[in-house]
Amino acid sequence: xxxxVRLRAGARRSTGAADRARRVPGGLRFTQEGSVIRVRRSAVxxxxxxxxxxxxxxxxxxxxxxxxxxxxxxxxxEPSDQVxxxxxxxxxxxxxxxxxxxxxxxxxxxxxxxxxxxTLPMRNYVATVQLKRVTDGDRTFWHWESTFDVPRGxxxxxxxxxxxxxxxxxxxxxxxxxxxxxxxFSQVTPVESQGVVATxxxxxxxxxxxxxxxxxxxxxxxxxxxxAIGVNYIDVYVRKGxxxxxxxxxxxxxxxxGVVLESQASGFRPGDRVAYACTPPGAYVTxxxxxxxxxxxxxxxxxxxxxxxxxxxxxxxEYLLHRTHRVKPGDTVLVHAAAGGVGLLLCQxxxxxGARVIGTVSSEAKAELARANGCEHPIxxxxxxxxxxxxxxxxxxxxxxxxxxLGQDAAQENxxxxxxxxxxxxxxxxTGALEPVNLSGxxxxxxQPVLFHYTEDHLQQMAGRVFTAVRDGILKxxxxxxxxxxxxxxxxxxxxxxxxxxxIVLLP
Numbered sequence: 001x002x003x004x005v006r007l008r009a010g011a012r013r014s015t016g017a018a019d020r021a022r023r024v025p026g027g028l029r030f031t032q033e034g035s036v037i038r039v040r041r042s043a044v045x046x047x048x049x050x051x052x053x054x055x056x057x058x059x060x061x062x063x064x065x066x067x068x069x070x071x072x073x074x075x076x077x078e079p080s081d082q083v084x085x086x087x088x089x090x091x092x093x094x095x096x097x098x099x100x101x102x103x104x105x106x107x108x109x110x111x112x113x114x115x116x117x118x119t120l121p122m123r124n125y126v127a128t129v130q131l132k133r134v135t136d137g138d139r140t141f142w143h144w145e146s147t148f149d150v151p152r153g154x155x156x157x158x159x160x161x162x163x164x165x166x167x168x169x170x171x172x173x174x175x176x177x178x179x180x181x182x183x184x185f186s187q188v189t190p191v192e193s194q195g196v197v198a199t200x201x202x203x204x205x206x207x208x209x210x211x212x213x214x215x216x217x218x219x220x221x222x223x224x225x226x227x228a229i230g231v232n233y234i235d236v237y238v239r240k241g242x243x244x245x246x247x248x249x250x251x252x253x254x255x256x257x258g259v260v261l262e263s264q265a266s267g268f269r270p271g272d273r274v275a276y277a278c279t280p281p282g283a284y285v286t287x288x289x290x291x292x293x294x295x296x297x298x299x300x301x302x303x304x305x306x307x308x309x310x311x312x313x314x315x316x317x318e319y320l321l322h323r324t325h326r327v328k329p330g331d332t333v334l335v336h337a338a339a340g341g342v343g344l345l346l347c348q349x350x351x352x353x354g355a356r357v358i359g360t361v362s363s364e365a366k367a368e369l370a371r372a373n374g375c376e377h378p379i380x381x382x383x384x385x386x387x388x389x390x391x392x393x394x395x396x397x398x399x400x401x402x403x404x405x406l407g408q409d410a411a412q413e414n415x416x417x418x419x420x421x422x423x424x425x426x427x428x429x430x431t432g433a434l435e436p437v438n439l440s441g442x443x444x445x446x447x448q449p450v451l452f453h454y455t456e457d458h459l460q461q462m463a464g465r466v467f468t469a470v471r472d473g474i475l476k477x478x479x480x481x482x483x484x485x486x487x488x489x490x491x492x493x494x495x496x497x498x499x500x501x502x503x504i505v506l507l508p
Contacts, residue, residue: 034123034149034150034151034152035149035150035151035152035155036147036148036149037147037148037150037155037158037159038145038146038147039145039146039147039148039159039162039163039167040143040144040145040163041143041144041145041163041167041168041171042141042142042143042144043141043142043168043171044134044139044140044141044142045139045140045141045142045171045174045175045178046137046139046175047139047140047175047178047179048138048139048140049109049131049132049133049140049270050261050262050263050270051140051178051262052131052140052142052174052178053106053109053131053261053262053270054191054216054223054261054262055174055177055178056111056129056131056174057081057104057106057111057261058080058081058191058192059074059080059081059085059087059101059104059111059113060072060073060074060080060087060192061080062089063089064177065170065173065174065177066166066169066170066173066174067092067169067173068091068092068093068165068166068169068170069089069091069092070089070090070091070092071089071090072087072088072089072090073087073088073089074086074087075087075088079192079193079194079286080192081101081104081225081287082101083101083102083103083104084100084101085100085101086098086099086100086101086116087099087100087101095118095119095120096117096118096119097115097117097118097119097120098115098116098117098118099113099114099115099116100113100114100116101113102114102126106225106259106260106261106270106271107259107270107271108130108271109130109131109132109270109271110128110129110130110131111128111129112126112127112128112129113126113127114126114127115148120158120161121150121151121154121158122148122149122150122158122162123148123149123150124147124148124149125146125147125148125149126146126147126148127144127145127146128143128144128145128146129142129143129144130142130143130144131143142171144167144170144171146162148162191213191214191216191223191261191287192211192212192213192214192287193211193212193213193214193285193286193287193288194209194210194211194212194285194286194485194508195209195210195211195212195251195282195284195285195286195485196208196209196210196251196252196253196284196285196485196486196488196489196506197210197212197248197249197250197251197252197284198238198239198246198248198249198250198251198252199248199249200248200249201239201240201241201248202239202240202241203239203240204239204489204490204492204493204496205489206239206248207239207252207284207488207489207492208249209485209486210249212251212285214285214287214288214289215289216262216289217262217263217264217265217289218264219264219265220264220265220291220292220293221264221265221289221290221291221292222260222262222263222264222265222268222274222289222290222291222292222295223260223261223262223263223287223288223289224256224258224259224260224261224274224287224288224289224290224295225258225259225261225286225287226256226257226258226283226285226286226287226288226508227257227258227259227304227305227308227507227508228256228257228258228304228305228307228308228309228505228506228507228508229253229255229256229283229284229308229485229505229506229507229508230253230254230255230256230277230283230308230309230310230311230312230313230503230504230505230506231253231483231488231491231492231495231504231505231506232254232255232312232313232341233405233428233430233495234254234312234428235252235253235254235281235284235492236492236495236496237429238252238281239252239492242429242433245279245280245281246280246281250281250282251281251282251283251284251285252281252282252283252284253281253282253283253284253285253506254277254278254279254281254283254312255275255276255277255278255283255308255311255312256275256276256283256288256308257273257274257275257276257298257304257305257307257308257311258273258274258275258304259271259272259273259274259304260272260273260274261287263292265291265292266292267292267297268292268295268297272297273297273298273304273307274295274296274297274298275295275296275298275304275307275308275311275463276290276294276295276296276311277311277312277315277451277455278290278294278452278455279452284485284488284506285508286485286508293459294459296311296459296460296463296464298467299467299471301467301470301471302467302470305479305505305507306470306477306479308505309341309477309479309503309504309505310345310466310470310475310477310503311463311466312451313341313342313345313503314345314463314466314469314470314475314477315451315454315455315462315463315466316342316345316427316451317342317345317346317349317466317475318349318462318465318466319449319451319454319462320346320403320425320427320449321346321349321350321353322465323449323454324425324427324447324449325401325423325425325447327350327353327355327401328353328354328355329353329354329355330354330355330356331350331353331354331355331356331400331401332355332356332358332393332394332397332398332399332400332401332419333346333350333355333356333357333358333399333400333401333402333403334358334359334360334386334390334399334401334402334403334417335347335350335357335358335359335360335375335403336359336360336402336403336404336405336406336410337360337361337405337406337430338357338359338360338361338366338370338375338378339359339361339366339367339369339370339373339501339502340405340500340501340502341502341503341504342405343359343370343405344369344370344373344478344501344502345475345477346403347359347370347373347374347375348373348374348474348475348476349374349469349474349475350374351373351374351375351376352374352474356376356377356393356394357374357375357376357377358375358376358377358378358379358389358390358393358394358399359375359377359378359379360378360379360380360381360384360386361378361379361380361381362380362381362382362498363380364380365501366378366380366501367379367380369501369502373476373478376393377389377393379393384406384409384410384413384431385413386410386413386417387413387414387416387417388416390417391416391417394419397419397420398417398418398419398420398422399417399418399419399422400419400422400423401422401423401424401425402414402417402418402422402423402424402425403425403427404424404425404426404427404428405427405428405429405430406428406429406430406431407426407428407429407430407431407432407433407434408429408431408432408433408434408435409431409432410431411434411435411437415437415439415442418439418442418444419442420442420443420444421442421443421444422442422444422445423444423445423447424437424439424444424445424446424447425447425449426446426447426448427448427449427450427451434448477502477503478501478502478503479502479503479504479505480500480501480502480503480504481494481500481502481503481504481505482504482505482506482507483504483505483506483507484506484507485506485507485508487506488506491504491506
């Protein structure tokens with residue numbers, strides 16, 4: 001229920017020229033004849049702040065709960081939590097209004113908006129909604145205020161309209177809305193999201209933008225507004241159907257970072273910055289609900305964009321170098337695609353561990369990039385011929401360990417490049433699935449590890465080691481390619497055509 005509603009300052013009038021020209025929140029300046037008034041109202045809502053904010057942050061959700069609001073729509077199909085989006089709606093009394101979202105902070109639970117056009121006699125209207133947590137009883141303090149210009153003589157009428165019929169009525173209506181069926185809002189209501197889905201298995205052209213719903217978090221789950229999404233070659237495998245991890249149409253993507261909107265799990269609160277790299281696919285979305293045990297909190301020195309580019313690739317490098325094959329000083333390491341997202345991290349980290357790093361790349365420019373990141377001997381080849389140069393660079397011995405994300409087309413050269421008793425680690429299949437291979441001639445071993453078999457038991461430890469390596473300057477994430485989320489197909493084209501180096505992110 002609404003615990004209390006109190007008028008904090010009523011309406012404040014000013015009619016002088018100086019007042020009409022003064023600046024108000026939002027950077028607006030009054031220039032029209034009339035009076036400037038400020039309306040303030042506040043209430044305590046008997047519901048947790050996460051539940052109240054989940055409703056209020058949806059700029060197009062007011063028609064579902066406010067008794068004065070009729071049909072409402074966001075113009076141009078933009079997300080309803082995107083700063084700059086415009087909503088057009090009709091009040092129950094017939095008046096029409098267009099409003100724009102000026103600011104939205106999930107960390108501070110604050111939103112600011114303004115009226116662009118209205119049939120009501122109000123101009124330069126700017127309003128702010130702010131929530132604060134009331135720890136006594138897990139309730140929410142809601143403050144709503146606005147400043148606007150009205151014709152002289154109508155100050156009291158319009159102050160009562162805004163303060164009473166909009167704000168106070170809104171407090172009571174939202175409290176009732178949150179109590180419907182005796183269940184909190186967050187347990188029954190999805191949040192609209194936009195995502196890129198694979199409409200079928202195939203090429204990049206099957207990736208299409210769709211409107212999706214992010215389900216309300218259940219116990220042990222968290223809802224996240226994503227700010228950056230990582231692009232990885234495993235996304236290509238999923239899109240093509242090589243890894244049958246989805247049934248189209250469905251969103252793809254394995255890693256992202258963002259800000260917690262709502263939490264039903266201990267250890268996470270709204271406003272926390274988080275990241276993940278996990279199955280099932282579904283990261284190519286603006287809002288996602290997922291189990292809290294798949295999330296890690298971000299330290300202050302790791303940005304969300306860096307985390308989105310680093311989680312899957314960084315933890316891949318971590319388990320390859322520290323778990324699948326513990327690289328030690330003096331080892332000769334062969335890294336394929338050494339200028340790629342995982343390859344650069346492997347070169348940086350293996351070099352820091354004291355290994356001699358040899359890498360394959362597809363161009364001289366990529367050779368320079370790999371060399372600058374710890375690859376002592378880059379080999380330029382587009383036809384997967386590298387064994388002779390690997391043995392030459394290693395004094396005839398060959399590679400003690402090969403980190404192979406290529407697959408079948410490089411198999412024979414890998415076998416020739418492998419040192420006696422060497423370890424061939426096949427963690428990807430960019431050129432096709434690896435066929436059975438006989439390593440008895442070199443007493444070699446073959447591993448085919450999967451990241452998620454490691455993270456299911458060691459996620460926090462692995463992510464912590466990656467973040468520490470970033471802090472210590474061992475890993476230097478290099479986000480070289482940024483695409484809008486809607487351009488995911490273009491990112492896939494570039495990745496498959498070998499036009500990328502370093503990390504790739506999508507920005508919602």
